[in-house]
Amino acid sequence: MNSIAQRTIQTIRVLAADMVEAAQSGHPGMPMGSASIAYVLWTKVLRYSPRNPAWLNRDRFVLSAGHGSSLLYALLYLTGYDMTLDDLKSFRQWGSRTPGHPEYGVTPGVEVTTGPLGQGFANGVGMAIAQKALAARFNREGFDLFNYRVFGIVGDGDLMEGISHEAASIAGHQHLGNLVYLYDDNRITIDGPTELAFSDDIMASFSALHWHVQEVDGDDPEAIEMALQAAIAEKDRPSLIKARTHIGNGAPTKHDSSAAHGAPLGTEELRGLKKHYGFDPDKSFIIPADVLEHMRTVGAERARFEEEWTRLLDRYEKEHPALAEEFTRPAVQYEFLDSMIPLAHGKPMATRKASGMALNEAAKYNPMLMGGSADLSSSNNVIIKGAPMFSPEARQGRHIHFGVREHAMAAITNGMSLSPPIIPYCGTFLVFSDYMRPAIRVAAMSGYPVIYIFSHDSIGVGEDGPTHQPVEQLAALRAIPNLVVLRPADANETLAAWQAALARRNGPTVLVTTRQSVPVFGTEMARKARNVKHGAYILEGHIDVTPDVVLIATGSEVHVALEAAKQLRPQGYEVRVVSMPSWELFEEQPEEYKRAVLPSEIPNRVIVEAGIRQGWERYGGQAGRYVTMDTFGASAPGEVLYEKFHITAERVVREVRDLLGTPAPTQAAN
């Protein structure tokens, strides 16, 4: 190896250790161990443009082992991204651009938020699917416009997580030859040697999933480069390169030790490291001038890929202006959904069906709207009719069969969302959102514009029983910051909910739909459904009439509330029915609007939702009544369950009468 390469690798090691030491917190061992593989990847293979991290055809780099963030930050700084040495010095400090784990949107060049293990692995699979889809739509004869590759570094922790197995299985099945992962095989976990818990034959394991596998010495740059080139040459299979590395490489006593994993090396150990690599032990954050120059030169060289591509794009824009417009100025179309309202045809319809209708309409206007389901395609109604299935033979396919792999599905969809103009969605039963939760959380934290479609949203599921009936999932999803949850009441609200989901491009949206048929609003009510975007609105009752009681409901239970109101009015009660498909959108409204819908002077409120009450106290208050669930469901026909768990109009009527007394206080019975 030439000495500048060697010196750069050593500089990265020392720099990473310095960052962790300065922060007195972090993970020095992984960056030190994988500095060589990262160096080779970033100097010889990866195509990127430091001054334009958003370059559309850049290769993607995913640090799935996100605890090694200092490695990535060091590379970004050295190659000339918009980062300063001060950024590195403020590693893990308040307001810095160098947080403990890579965060999307915080640091230029960070493609995706990683840290929760396995997420990055699956995100990369999503990016690789996105490349295939973009190429299929936009590449034309002579214009290999989208041909980027996805590279990543994954650790043993990633490979132990089930989500990685799910994602690897999908990647192999889909022949994602554009995906290359370096496995940082340092044989050390937090608890000690990996052999305490991990004895998978990884090469055989990935071969069984139809991956191309290679094994290299993780400190032999030539071997690493050859392996990377072989991986790139393999067009039909994703690649795993198992690179034997050494955690804490070069540290006097912590080399190959779990002590290097998650804590600063300590003053003496760090001095020893510096001496070992010929650095002045008394100085920190030292970057030899020739190393910096070398890396900046590399960065500038890599940027030429963008320059070339830009010339290609210029020609493309002339030959294919409409297509070019589509990805250079991506715009999501959704207004047409509004114009489909009112949709009042009288016949009851499950909101999952209405959701399928909305999706299919939206798909006409948004050619890169694509997604799939975890083996419940028809149940979730997430199939775009007439569009082929996405497969190695049909990269123009818009429907992805994710298999029974909810967690990877969510994280893959997250990865796809980072490649506009793709607008990805995915679906399963609401109860199985639990399997996807870690991925949904990352999407919410990072602002990924994903649409999650969850059907079978309550005990209305019926006979499948409590294992398949969500009761706490609505509350659990509403608990996630920056996630918008929408549970529409009928076909009209479903159209409006889809519109809100498509309009929301700075975070994920959950659409929750019924399995069972529910009434479709009459024309007058249907018109009001456009207010779904406000989160809650007055569905029945007049804004200027002070009600005796406010019934607040979501989804299928809006119809329970409407029926109760119908029974209550002849008894002389002034009843307002508020449909509240989304807490989060409601909270975004001006106080004035909120007070108008839910007047604070009316404490008589009844909440109706076939889920647990947790959090509804915010709207129902301590005086309110809660027609909600407080246990798991049961196996029986759905309508029986509504009776047995007392989510009925009769119950609502009883609660109102109990609250207000009989006869009604404000007016006599009609």
Added chain:
Amino acid sequence: MNSIAQRTIQTIRVLAADMVEAAQSGHPGMPMGSASIAYVLWTKVLRYSPRNPAWLNRDRFVLSAGHGSSLLYALLYLTGYDMTLDDLKSFRQWGSRTPGHPEYGVTPGVEVTTGPLGQGFANGVGMAIAQKALAARFNREGFDLFNYRVFGIVGDGDLMEGISHEAASIAGHQHLGNLVYLYDDNRITIDGPTELAFSDDIMASFSALHWHVQEVDGDDPEAIEMALQAAIAEKDRPSLIKARTHIGNGAPTKHDSSAAHGAPLGTEELRGLKKHYGFDPDKSFIIPADVLEHMRTVGAERARFEEEWTRLLDRYEKEHPALAEEFTRPAVQYEFLDSMIPLAHGKPMATRKASGMALNEAAKYNPMLMGGSADLSSSNNVIIKGAPMFSPEARQGRHIHFGVREHAMAAITNGMSLSPPIIPYCGTFLVFSDYMRPAIRVAAMSGYPVIYIFSHDSIGVGEDGPTHQPVEQLAALRAIPNLVVLRPADANETLAAWQAALARRNGPTVLVTTRQSVPVFGTEMARKARNVKHGAYILEGHIDVTPDVVLIATGSEVHVALEAAKQLRPQGYEVRVVSMPSWELFEEQPEEYKRAVLPSEIPNRVIVEAGIRQGWERYGGQAGRYVTMDTFGASAPGEVLYEKFHITAERVVREVRDLLGTPAPTQAAN
């Protein structure tokens, strides 16, 4: 094959189809396809006792493909469990013992709740670990008392789920030769042929995880039996038998079709099936007399294993009475924890450390208390000091290195909990409870007495940043019915919380602990910590003094509330501080107690918790103030984050002054 076997298999197929048809709901295809493998397993291999489903040394049968429940119910009825034909006829109806998916505690002979895919697979691994642990503790020379095996039927859906890969990896690593899974390879999923999404080379995949693998024709009983015997003979590796089956076997048009998966066959198809197998198409629920006699005889024969074992146990009880007592009358010891309170030594201590202390103390009294961590053993403080690691060489080990496999860890622990006197626990960071959620849900639904230990419970995590800082996890866990969540404030409350967890044997308990040090209560307060079992209690203030304001806090934020109270009292405010480690335990208290702690006439309340406010409105009310989080955290030192997110005593003081006005309304400043 002899004809009675054949006829029995056909009877099971028709019976399962009849059940689904009667319910007009369910999954006929799987039972029909796997009737042969199930028949051979239940008649030739499995050791069970229909009249005593709780027989301690029974072989365990796990129907991981839980949607095939009618198969299991048919087998239970035919072999003579306490089931009637009417039970089969009331499949999937309200109050029946034959719910849509198998539910633990509902049906005699159902070992574990299954349906959410992959859970059963991992539960079985837990049962197999439990057998090894029980054998290590109780088996003695000449007394091979615990030698049961774990069998299961798993489907393609199970194998696609990441949790199964995690669990399989652990099973292979742990050399669980007592585990045998039949893979019902019917090549059909809900969406269509498995090849839509699933092309893993399963044989190679499981070999790579060190499983013994075989392939058989799933309708060749002799081959199935031979494979099962070979699997049993293999003592050092878990076994997978891939059995090629045919979904909807025998149905005229739905044989091998996804149409047989999840819906009744329909009248005509069912008639065709019956004709095909020589049954009267006009009759339902027909069990030929010789078939019933055959199966009842089999059931009686299998029960002899128990008779033999009971004789062995009789001798054992004489030779090893103390040991026998331990598993025949299992009792959980926990009172000693109470007697350790007050533990007031002045020095601050992280509650995770106190938790480790409690665990180690509890381990002395409960020899089968065992568990582990998902590669965070020391961080979670879940190591029993001096106890060996559980491994193939040390089955007496009490610490399990689960690896970075949170989901399988939880489901394996669930499986272990079904084998008293084992008392299992497992740990990870609170934020990663998200990865375990589907398993926690099943435990709550089924009443498994598992203890989940989640450390690093807030933004107090610090530099690792928002990916590692829980903010919504407390709310999300509290949302799960029948799950008790405990977040103790100091070492004393932690001891009391452990006591509550050990005492709770009808459902799972979550213990949430801090990463960072927190003060330890002084002696007087520490004594009150015994009230943790009541969920909430008055920590400061007198029960007969009406306070101006009630501060309600949990965990580390109790100290924030105490500090605020200290600042407020000299200003003349009468402040009550309520420590509320558990909503669920508080809700179990008599109304009188609840009103005494949180008097309804005092609306001035401030909630202090470094998590989202969702659900706290129940205790804080609409007039209350919420010193809580409403976004994700950030990467910075923990104490900085408390400042930046305003979870401070100063903020509490401000909120109180704002609520009550200045000076205090009820008394002058001292």
